[in-house]
Amino acid sequence: MLTRRKLFKLGAVSGVTLLTIETFHASLEIPPAPEGLGHSFEFLTPVDRGILSKITPVILAEALPESNEERVLAIKEVIVGWDIAVSGLQPLTQQEIRKLFLVMDSNFIFSLTPRLLTGVPGAWDDPSEIDDCLNNWRLSDPESLITGNELRIGYMGMVELTMASWYTNPRSWDFCSYGGPPVLF
Amino acid sequence: MSDSKNTILDFVAEGFQQGWKHIDASRLGEDQSLEADVVIIGSGAGGGNSAEILAQSGLNVIIVEEGPLQTSRDFHMKENEAYSNLYQESAGRQTKDRGIKIFQGRMVGGGTGINWTTSFRTPTETLKYWAEEMGVLGLSEKEMLPWFEWSEKRYNIQDWKVPPNANNSALETGCEKLGVSWGKIRRNVTGCLNLGYCGTGCPVNAKQSTLVTTIPGALKEGATLISKARAETFEIKNGKITELKCKAMTPRGNAPAVQTIKIKARHYVLAAGSIGSPAIILRSENKILNPYGLVGTRTFLHPVNISGAIMPFPVNGEYGAPQTSYSDHYIETRLDNQKSGFKMECPPLQPMLVATALNGHGKVHAEIMRQRPFLQVLIALQRDGFHPESIGGKVYLKSDGTPGLDYAVSGYVWDGIRDAFIAMSEIQFASGAKAVAPVHRDAELYHSLDKVKKAIASLPMATLKARLFSAHVMGGCPMGENAAKSVVNSKGRHHEVDNLSIFDGSVFPTSIAANPMESIFAVTAKFATELAKVLVM
Numbered sequence: 001m002l003t004r005r006k007l008f009k010l011g012a013v014s015g016v017t018l019l020t021i022e023t024f025h026a027s028l029e030i031p032p033a034p035e036g037l038g039h040s041f042e043f044l045t046p047v048d049r050g051i052l053s054k055i056t057p058v059i060l061a062e063a064l065p066e067s068n069e070e071r072v073l074a075i076k077e078v079i080v081g082w083d084i085a086v087s088g089l090q091p092l093t094q095q096e097i098r099k100l101f102l103v104m105d106s107n108f109i110f111s112l113t114p115r116l117l118t119g120v121p122g123a124w125d126d127p128s129e130i131d132d133c134l135n136n137w138r139l140s141d142p143e144s145l146i147t148g149n150e151l152r153i154g155y156m157g158m159v160e161l162t163m164a165s166w167y168t169n170p171r172s173w174d175f176c177s178y179g180g181p182p183v184l185f
Numbered sequence: 186m187s188d189s190k191n192t193i194l195d196f197v198a199e200g201f202q203q204g205w206k207h208i209d210a211s212r213l214g215e216d217q218s219l220e221a222d223v224v225i226i227g228s229g230a231g232g233g234n235s236a237e238i239l240a241q242s243g244l245n246v247i248i249v250e251e252g253p254l255q256t257s258r259d260f261h262m263k264e265n266e267a268y269s270n271l272y273q274e275s276a277g278r279q280t281k282d283r284g285i286k287i288f289q290g291r292m293v294g295g296g297t298g299i300n301w302t303t304s305f306r307t308p309t310e311t312l313k314y315w316a317e318e319m320g321v322l323g324l325s326e327k328e329m330l331p332w333f334e335w336s337e338k339r340y341n342i343q344d345w346k347v348p349p350n351a352n353n354s355a356l357e358t359g360c361e362k363l364g365v366s367w368g369k370i371r372r373n374v375t376g377c378l379n380l381g382y383c384g385t386g387c388p389v390n391a392k393q394s395t396l397v398t399t400i401p402g403a404l405k406e407g408a409t410l411i412s413k414a415r416a417e418t419f420e421i422k423n424g425k426i427t428e429l430k431c432k433a434m435t436p437r438g439n440a441p442a443v444q445t446i447k448i449k450a451r452h453y454v455l456a457a458g459s460i461g462s463p464a465i466i467l468r469s470e471n472k473i474l475n476p477y478g479l480v481g482t483r484t485f486l487h488p489v490n491i492s493g494a495i496m497p498f499p500v501n502g503e504y505g506a507p508q509t510s511y512s513d514h515y516i517e518t519r520l521d522n523q524k525s526g527f528k529m530e531c532p533p534l535q536p537m538l539v540a541t542a543l544n545g546h547g548k549v550h551a552e553i554m555r556q557r558p559f560l561q562v563l564i565a566l567q568r569d570g571f572h573p574e575s576i577g578g579k580v581y582l583k584s585d586g587t588p589g590l591d592y593a594v595s596g597y598v599w600d601g602i603r604d605a606f607i608a609m610s611e612i613q614f615a616s617g618a619k620a621v622a623p624v625h626r627d628a629e630l631y632h633s634l635d636k637v638k639k640a641i642a643s644l645p646m647a648t649l650k651a652r653l654f655s656a657h658v659m660g661g662c663p664m665g666e667n668a669a670k671s672v673v674n675s676k677g678r679h680h681e682v683d684n685l686s687i688f689d690g691s692v693f694p695t696s697i698a699a700n701p702m703e704s705i706f707a708v709t710a711k712f713a714t715e716l717a718k719v720l721v722m
Contacts, residue, residue, distance in 0.1 A: 081265070134547075178536045
């Protein structure tokens with residue numbers, strides 16, 4: 001996972017200091033957290049949920065329902081599924097996912113990375129920018145001297161947990177033409 | 186353990202209601218001290234199998250399992266439930282560099298509870314290599330034959346005569362058209378309904394896992410099962426183990442709780458699998474357990490790469506027995522080890538497994554998921570451990586004492602992975618695929634064999650680019666007669682510590698080059714039978 005130390009290293013390499021990161025943090029608004037459908041969250045903070053509510057539609061794209069109402073509900077359910085899944089992981093893995101959110105909370109990927117590495121200005125409200133950032137992580141070189149394999153690992157973790165949460169939700173099954181588990185009796 | 190929907194007779198749950206001895210350690214109010222003739226750590230193919238043999242010879246046996254006790258009525262064929270409850274690290278276990286995702290069972294029944302029932306005898310060439318190159322004695326094909334036959338009887342391993350699902354039949358058709366040899370897989374099932382949900386726990390007790398066979402067999406003889414307890418360390422005095430220390434797990438099972446369980450026994454059997462067994466020795470930090478630093482080394486994975494194809498007909502690979510056909514063509518033609526050989530099989534295709542194995546996100550990913558019913562998938566398992574360059578991985582301890590596996594894929598194996606991408610796409614196009622996508626970060630969907638082959642030739646074969654998986658962790662405590670080159674002897678007995686045995690897949694000095702369950706059954710049945718004779722004397 002991306003650590004503060006490595007963040008700093010990246011900051012230094014790019015001529016940006018942690019102070020700048022903090023400034024960006026203060027200047028950008030984290031999207032509001034969606035409600036939990038009666039679920040009481042164990043792992044995900046309101047900030048995490050806000051981030052997920054913006055990333056989820058970019059990761060799942062057309063797989064989410066078209067109507068706005070169903071779409072909003074689906075995103076909430078993906079986030080609840082995320083929380084349930086992460087709450088069952090080993091403490092050490094939970095710590096790694098916490099670090100991943102810290103990095104995103106610092107607006108690192110959605111503001112600084114694009115600026116530094118792709119030249120795209122960052123904001124939470126433009127799905128195409130979020131998509132660019134995800135692709136930036138996805139295509140990052142695992143052997144990069146600056147970030148190592150951490151961006152790629154962060155991308156895989158983020159995408160996998162989102163996919164797992166959605167595609168185990170029966171609401172996704174029409175889209176992928178899955179009839180669900182056989183009825184035994 | 187109560188779900189009124191599943192009304193199939195759950196004889197395992199009934200057995201516990203009628204008095205089989207079981208301690209759910211997550212419910213313990215206080216620390217426990219127990220005694221037994223033999224304590225077995227793990228309840229999978231090695232542990233469950235050994236438990237029955239040792240208990241039937243009159244020994245008082247305790248089985249310690251880190252995972253939960255769940256039985257057929259708890260298995261609802263739901264991916265989210267199963268992966269988080271029944272797999273190591275919620276099915277998210279990965280090698281140190283995150284390059285290989287590892288599926289391992291963690292439940293009463295171990296891997297046999299969630300595997301796909303694929304049963305092969307240990308290949309002749311593997312046994313030969315162990316004898317000739319690895320210093321293993323007494324495990325020749327001839328000497329193992331009675332133990333394969335014993336395993337096949339005990340776990341009802343038989344030919345599977347039901348027609349394959351379309352996913353498997355595509356493998357057969359493709360091979361047939363290309364003149365590539367293939368065969369039918371034998372399965373350990375009784376009254377299988379051909380549902381396709383072996384991987385989420387068999388809801389009808391058809392799969393003959395240790396959960397429904399040898400563990401009940403041991404419990405009927407008076408053995409005690411402790412679930413949700415993590416074996417932590419061995420205490421050593423005067424060159425012998427005097428005690429096993431365990432920690433109870435929390436009710437959710439993902440972290441240790443405060444209660445401890447101490448077990449004193451005459452003999453200790455490690456059967457926690459190829460990551461778990463070395464971990465307990467490493468945590469014990471005693472030189473006599475690991476005098477040559479070999480514990481945790483030579484850990485093999487059969488690294489698996491994947492090729493997806495879009496067929497012109499519905500495949501619906503989520504239904505029907507998941508693995509019924511295979512090809513050993515690229516093992517049989519590469520036995521000289523000049524090139525890395527690989528076995529080809531099929532996986533089940535439930536949506537979460539597919540969605541998380543595919544590359545990428547967004548529109549491209551969604552489009553493949555939309556076509557999921559038409560998806561045909563092949564996997565190739567590399568035969569690692571038979572070449573000087575293929576030395577396997579190393580088990581290490583993380584900061585919290587839980588184990589990890591550091592496994593670097595060798596250049597030799599990467600070449601085999603590239604060849605496997607090509608071989609799989611050839612079979613898929615031969616069986617009628619419209620398009621094929623190697624599961625690789627930089628690959629896309631290719632609409633002709635020429636195009637995919639050209640692309641594969643230039644795809645970088647590197648960690649986190651080609652997506653790799655493993656469902657077979659083997660080795661880590663290799664057996665052999667030379668104490669400086671192996672951890673246990675050819676009977677699974679530790680070279681230095683007389684009252685320690687290792688009876689699981691971690692004793693294999695190479696990978697098996699086939700799905701390892703039957704190899705573990707056969708080898709540990711032999712070991713446990715020999716140990717029982719010694720202990721009851």
